Amino acid sequence: MRLTARLLLACLTLSGLPALAAPVSDLYQVREAVSSQQPEERAAALGRALDTLVLRLTGKTDAAQSPALAALRKDPQQIVSQYGYEGDTLLVDFDPHSTGRSLRQAGLALWGANRPSILLWWLSDASDGSRLLGDGQAAAAMFNQAAQHRGLPLRLPLADLSEQLLAVPENLASNDPTALREASERYAADALLAVVAREANGQWQAEWRLWLGDEREQGKVQGADQAALADAILLAVNQRLAPRFIVAPGATSRLTVEVQGVDLARYAELQRMLEPFAAQLLKVQGDTLTFAVNANVEQLRAQLGLAQLQEVPAEVAVVDTEQAVTPPATGAEPALPAPPRDPVLRFRW
Secondary structure (H helix, E strand, O other), rough: OOOOHHHHHHHHHHOOOOOOOEEOOOOOEEEOOOOOOOOHHHHHHHHHHHHHHHHHHHOOHHHHHHHHHHHHHHHHHHEEEEEEEOOOOOEEOEEEEEHHHHHOOOOOOOOEEEEEOOOEEEEEEOEEEEEEOOHHHHHHHHHHHHHHHOOOOOOOOOOOHHHHHHHHHHHHHOOHEEEEEEEEHHHOOOOEEEEEEEEOOOEEEEEEEEOOOEEEEEEEEOOOOHHHHHHHHHHHHHHHHHHHHHOOOOOOEEEEEEEEEHHHHHHHHHHHHHHHHHOOOEEEOOOOOEEEEEEEEEHHHHHHOOOOOOOOOOOOOOOOOOOOOOOOOOOOOOOOOOOOOEEEEEEEE
């Protein structure tokens, strides 16, 4: 089958993909509270929305203040596709293409929309008792809004009886996530975020721990209420995760990536995962696809790990008979060595 025909057929078959990483569909939509619909207030809210978006895409608190973005800060509407009001909130939709172009021209490296899904175990320890946050609870909307604000795909447990018995401070504050991981398997998330939030003297404070694979991040935050606390934690999570997946200019090299076990449904997911690395499909051989990418090796491994791809250990290279160099005849000039090839990484589903 010709390569173009293979690609067309792959694009038509997208169902049944058991991927864990979640594309953030509303990544370029920002909500900002406003006190009125006056032009001055709208202009200020558009500026705050731009700051929120830049932080969401870069993971850097000072990125929006880059001198290269001065013209954009002065007139954010040049990258806004539409905006409107929902009560006391200004809803701003930024255009992904013009936004990405403007930020990259300013020298900023961006985090794409395909991000690790996070299962949040949130235990509130207040004066009226401890409570595990569950997906069906009214408070869940507040946490989902905080996750959207910080550009992270969030999931919540059901908070059934077995999970309530598990989610005690000793387990959520432990550095050993074994118990949480076992209880989290049914949710098929990439990362676990455990939070113990406590109220004291009218303020909330929390300790949080994040596990992504074998790596752990942790921190402490405080806020006036649980909404502010959730936003502060998810902001910190964004800042810790972003460097693992952002492809910085000048920090990449050309690599060849072979992926085994690719069916038609997985092809679309693979294209999405490799998009930040300017991937070019080189070859299709059975269920193995070969791409050329510009990537940092560790960031490429982290990105493909979100789709549960396993790296294949390097094997002894087999000499291709078509590429073998014939020894020169007696007295002939020695054959020139073959040009060096791009490093090859191999993965499989």
